[in-house]
Amino acid sequence: MTVGDAAVGAPARSAAxxxxxxxxxxxxxxxxxxxxxxxxxxxxELVVVLLRIPTVLLPGPGDVARELVRDLPVxxxxxxPTGLESLASFALASxxxxxxxxxxxxxxxxxxxxxxxxxVFQLIPKIALAPLFVIWLGITSESRLAYATFISFxxxxxxxxxxxxxxERDAIRLCRSLTASPWQTFLLVRFPFALPYVFSGMKIAVxxxxxxxxxxxxxxxxxxxxxxxxxxxxxxxxxxxxxAIFVLCVIGLALFGAVAGAERLVRRWYRGY
Amino acid sequence: xxVERYVTVSNLRKVYRTGAETVExxxxxxxxxxxxxxxxxxxxxxxxxxxxxxxxGGLETVTSGSxxxxxxxxxxxxxxxxxxxxxxxxxxxxxxxxxxxxxxRVLKRPLGEYRARARALLEMVGLxxxxxxxxxxxxxxxxxxxxxxxxxxxxxxxxLMDEPFSAxxxxxxxxxxxxxxxxxxxxxxxALFVTHSIREAVLLADRVLxxxxxxxxxxxxxxxxxxxxxxxxxxxxxxFNEICSHLRAKIERGNGLGRRIGAAPETSVAISVRKAS
Numbered sequence: 001m002t003v004g005d006a007a008v009g010a011p012a013r014s015a016a017x018x019x020x021x022x023x024x025x026x027x028x029x030x031x032x033x034x035x036x037x038x039x040x041x042x043x044x045e046l047v048v049v050l051l052r053i054p055t056v057l058l059p060g061p062g063d064v065a066r067e068l069v070r071d072l073p074v075x076x077x078x079x080x081p082t083g084l085e086s087l088a089s090f091a092l093a094s095x096x097x098x099x100x101x102x103x104x105x106x107x108x109x110x111x112x113x114x115x116x117x118x119x120v121f122q123l124i125p126k127i128a129l130a131p132l133f134v135i136w137l138g139i140t141s142e143s144r145l146a147y148a149t150f151i152s153f154x155x156x157x158x159x160x161x162x163x164x165x166x167x168e169r170d171a172i173r174l175c176r177s178l179t180a181s182p183w184q185t186f187l188l189v190r191f192p193f194a195l196p197y198v199f200s201g202m203k204i205a206v207x208x209x210x211x212x213x214x215x216x217x218x219x220x221x222x223x224x225x226x227x228x229x230x231x232x233x234x235x236x237x238x239x240x241x242x243x244a245i246f247v248l249c250v251i252g253l254a255l256f257g258a259v260a261g262a263e264r265l266v267r268r269w270y271r272g273y
Numbered sequence: 274x275x276v277e278r279y280v281t282v283s284n285l286r287k288v289y290r291t292g293a294e295t296v297e298x299x300x301x302x303x304x305x306x307x308x309x310x311x312x313x314x315x316x317x318x319x320x321x322x323x324x325x326x327x328x329x330g331g332l333e334t335v336t337s338g339s340x341x342x343x344x345x346x347x348x349x350x351x352x353x354x355x356x357x358x359x360x361x362x363x364x365x366x367x368x369x370x371x372x373x374x375x376x377x378r379v380l381k382r383p384l385g386e387y388r389a390r391a392r393a394l395l396e397m398v399g400l401x402x403x404x405x406x407x408x409x410x411x412x413x414x415x416x417x418x419x420x421x422x423x424x425x426x427x428x429x430x431x432x433l434m435d436e437p438f439s440a441x442x443x444x445x446x447x448x449x450x451x452x453x454x455x456x457x458x459x460x461x462x463x464a465l466f467v468t469h470s471i472r473e474a475v476l477l478a479d480r481v482l483x484x485x486x487x488x489x490x491x492x493x494x495x496x497x498x499x500x501x502x503x504x505x506x507x508x509x510x511x512x513f514n515e516i517c518s519h520l521r522a523k524i525e526r527g528n529g530l531g532r533r534i535g536a537a538p539e540t541s542v543a544i545s546v547r548k549a550s
Contacts, residue, residue: 170360171364176332177350177354177355178352179349184379188378
């Protein structure tokens with residue numbers, strides 16, 4: 001009897017709290033991570049204050065925020081080359097990745113020649129190669145671009161290859177039955193089919209390009225946030241390091257957000273809603 | 274049968290080689306189809322009927338034998354042939370209307386001139402309100418209707434259909450058969466329609482070719498006597514059921530299953546015929 005009542009009562013109760021539950025559910029994906037981060041910052045500040053940790057060792061979020069505001073013009077000046085180089089190397093990596101995927105997909109000869117070597121290359125810890133780029137290209141912006149492109153193009157190759165290989169077989173047959181040229185088949189069918197796959201590779205590439213630029217700046221730059229961090233580190237300005245890391249977070253979010261946003265647009269174009 | 278031979282298939286053979294093994298997918302198939310005839314190629318799955326169809330469409334290579342269409346030997350795909358596959362194979366990023374217009378785009382014909390025709394075709398299959406929808410927003414039956422419109426939009430003379438409705442549920446399939454009968458009433462074309470459904474073949478076709486496995490060849494060539502326009506109601510007549518059971522017997526004999534398993538369905542058909550008459 002009680003069991004029966006509970007079973008009948010349950011839907012009614014959830015219906016009553018339906019509107020409230022819906023709103024919470026909608027904001028949860030945004031509200032929950034922000035609340036978690038805020039709580040972590042509070043704990044951080046408390047730990048620093050209560051344990052009297054020296055600022056040089058670990059500044060609290062308040063110290064970092066003050067440093068950020070104080071040195072904001074300088075930070076922004078350094079953010080410009082870092083952001084632009086990241087964007088440029090990401091664009092290069094995407095173009096190079098798609099081009100290589102095309103070559104590998106369309107030419108069995110090139111596939112057999114290139115693909116195993118590409119994979120072997122990926123097994124090298126790529127940070128180890130950074131000094132070589134300095135030797136070859138100096139401490140110029142081109143050096144960092146080349147290095148960042150180099151370490152970030154591979155995911156695009158893999159994802160674009162998968163996308164091009166996964167085009168529906170019948171869609172290609174349809175093109176053949178219509179006597180479409182290989183170029184038409186590529187442009188009208190295969191590339192659009194591969195596009196969502198390409199984006200998943202590009203999302204990885206954009207974060208790797210960003211890492212590549214920072215590593216490059218550690219090694220060879222006279223400007224950029226990587227340089228700023230090293231410079232602040234050499235003067236034990238820990239709050240400055242954290243402030244630069246915060247700016248890096250913002251740039252990283254913007255870069256990733258732009259790619260993810262473009263991906264969403266493409267997927268919406270696919271679905272039509 | 275009419276004297277004019279639009280499609281001539283003679284001694285067609287297809288052998289696949291996989292490593293050391295050779296598989297004969299189609300062995301010495303010959304038939305002719307006059308212009309305007311709707312021919313169903315009926316057989317169990319894996320009997321090579323799709324391979325046969327793709328060879329006729331120039332989409333598979335021929336091991337030996339020849340195919341002539343409209344008096345010229347087939348050497349590759351032609352734009353006078355339209356193909357429908359088992360899946361609708363619509364492009365997911367294109368609207369229904371743009372999918373219908375896809376062949377026009379590939380063939381570089383003026384899109385503007387064909388837009389009205391594409392809309393008329395969509396209207397004929399009852400999709401006039403869905404022209405702007407993308408495939409993901411359409412049901413399976415609707416997608417296959419779009420695929421029919423796409424095969425018809427550039428007005429090919431010969432339509433090749435490779436089990437186009439076999440992925441659909443039974444009710445939707447009946448609807449599609451009805452739609453196809455209706456379309457055939459308006460645009461009479463020559464057609465080869467591959468299916469493994471006996472009822473579908475008898476309902477739609479002017480003539481049924483029965484293919485069997487081992488050897489993959491044509492064992493029966495049967496004219497279907499029903500006049501057009503047809504509708505689904507002919508499926509309830511005794512004559513329809515008699516033809517179906519005849520074809521079923523042919524398929525089973527061809528597969529060497531006639532002795533044991535074949536006995537049961539044949540008796541049940543006999544009973545249903547008696548009930549109907």
